Amino acid sequence: MDKGLPFRNIGLALCCCLMIFVLPFETGLGDEQISPGEAKIRFLGHCGFAVQTENHLLIFDYVEKRLEGKYEEPETRSLSTGYINSAEIEDRKVSVFVTHSHTDHYDPVIFDWEDIIPDIKYFFGWQATEEPQYNYLIGPKAEWEDEEMRIYTVNSHHSGVPEVAYLVLVDGLAIYHNGDCKADYKEDMPYLKSKTDHLDIAFVHPVWEEKWDYYWITLELINQMQPQAVFPMHVRVGDEEKYFKPFKSVYQPKMKSGEVVLTRNKKGAAYLYKDGEIILE
Numbered sequence: 556m557d558k559g560l561p562f563r564n565i566g567l568a569l570c571c572c573l574m575i576f577v578l579p580f581e582t583g584l585g586d587e588q589i590s591p592g593e594a595k596i597r598f599l600g601h602c603g604f605a606v607q608t609e610n611h612l613l614i615f616d617y618v619e620k621r622l623e624g625k626y627e628e629p630e631t632r633s634l635s636t637g638y639i640n641s642a643e644i645e646d647r648k649v650s651v652f653v654t655h656s657h658t659d660h661y662d663p664v665i666f667d668w669e670d671i672i673p674d675i676k677y678f679f680g681w682q683a684t685e686e687p688q689y690n691y692l693i694g695p696k697a698e699w700e701d702e703e704m705r706i707y708t709v710n711s712h713h714s715g716v717p718e719v720a721y722l723v724l725v726d727g728l729a730i731y732h733n734g735d736c737k738a739d740y741k742e743d744m745p746y747l748k749s750k751t752d753h754l755d756i757a758f759v760h761p762v763w764e765e766k767w768d769y770y771w772i773t774l775e776l777i778n779q780m781q782p783q784a785v786f787p788m789h790v791r792v793g794d795e796e797k798y799f800k801p802f803k804s805v806y807q808p809k810m811k812s813g814e815v816v817l818t819r820n821k822k823g824a825a826y827l828y829k830d831g832e833i834i835l836e
Contacts, residue, residue: 591727594756594828595836598818599637600626601659602734602788604758608726610703612647614639615721615732615758616654618662625792626822637822641671649675650704654734655718656681659789680708680719680734692719696746707750709743711736722747728828731757731782735789737768740775747780754780756828761787761798763805777806783813783831795819 589595595607602616617639629636633643649672653661661683669675677689678699690699694710697719703726708719713735720736720743722729729751738744757776762769776782787802803815816833818824825836 592755594728594730596756596784596786596826596828597634597637598786598820598822598824599639600820600822601790602654602732602758603637604732604786604788605634605639606730606756607647608728610648611725612644612649613652613723613725613730614649614665615652616660616734617651617665618659619664620662621658626820629823633823635823635825637824639665639668641668645672647672647674650723651675651677652721652723652732653678653683654680654720654732654736655713656683656716657714657735660734678706678721680710680721681717692721693717694719705750707747709736709738709747711738713737722750724751728756729754731759731776731780733757733759733772735760736772738772740772744772744775744779751780754782755831756784756786757782758786758788761790761802763798763802773806774809777809781811781813784826784828784833785810785813785815786818787815788818790820792820 589607589609591609593609597605599605599617600622601618603618604615606613626637632638633640651665655661679689679691681693682691683689692699692706692708694708696710697708699706705724707722710717710719718734718736720731720733720738722731731754759773759776760769764770785806787799790798799817799819803817807815814833816826827834827836
C-alpha cells in the first residue's frame with residue numbers, strides 16, 4: 556500500500572475546498588478588504604463603471620440593450636465580464652447614477668435590480684420617472700447628502716435633453732463622472748473644487764482636440780482639481796486607436812501627478828486605486 560496516498564487525498568481535498576472559496580471571488584469585485592481612500596474599479600462598457608469603495612458600490616451610466624452585439628458575449632454575465640448581475644451584489648450598499656436619458660447612458664434594466672438588492676439608491680440628472688423613492692438631481696447645481704455620502708452636480712442641456720455630471724464624495728474618495736455634460740467649465744470647475752480639496756478618480760469624454768468643448772472641460776478639470784486617475788470613456792468599439800492613444804499623449808503631460816488610464820474597451824477590466832495610484836489587476 557502506498558502510505559503517501561491518504562496525504563495526497565487530503566491535499567487534493569484541501570485544494571478543492573480552496574477552489575470553492577476562491578473561484579467565486581474572481582467573478583465579482585472580490586472580497587479583499589478595501590480601506591478608506593481606496594477603490595476597486597471595473598469598466599462596464601461605453602460610459603459604464605462600477606466603483607467599489609470601502610462601504611459602497613457605485614454604478615455609473617450602465618447600459619445593456621444599446622451595447623448588444625458591440626462586445627463579445629461572455630459565458631457568464633458578472634462584474635468580472637463587465638455586467639451587473641444583481642444576485643452577485645445583493646449584499647452591498649448600491650448607488651446607481653444616470654447622467655441623462657440617451658440610450659447609451661440610460662437603460663431601464665437598472666430598475667430590475669431593486670427586486671433583488673435591498674439597499675439600493677437611484678440618482679438621475681433629470682425627472683426620469685414620477686416614483687418618489689428615487690432621487691432626481693435636476694439642479695442647477697443640485698446637492699444630496701446623507702451620513703455616508705455627498706453628491707454634487709453641474710448641468711448642461713445637450714442634444715435635446717438635460718444632463719448632469721456627478722461629483723461623489725464617499726469613503727474618503729472624490730469621484731467625478733462627466734457623462735455627456737457640457738459644463739460651463741469656467742464657472743463649474745471652481746464650484747466643484749469648492750466641495751473637495753482633491754479629486755481621486757475622473758471619468759471623462761475622450762475628446763483631445765482643442766476645437767471641441769469637451770477638450771476644455773477636461774483640461775480645466777485637470778488644472779483645477781488634479782485628479783489622480785483619469786479614465787477616458789464614450790469610445791465606440793473599433794475606435795480605440797483613434798481616441799485612446801491621442802488622449803493620453805495630450806493630457807498625461809498636463810497632469811502634475813496621477814495617470815491617464817486606458818480601458819481599451821475591455822469590458823470587465825479591473826483596476827485597484829490605492830495610495831493615489833492605479834494598479835491594473
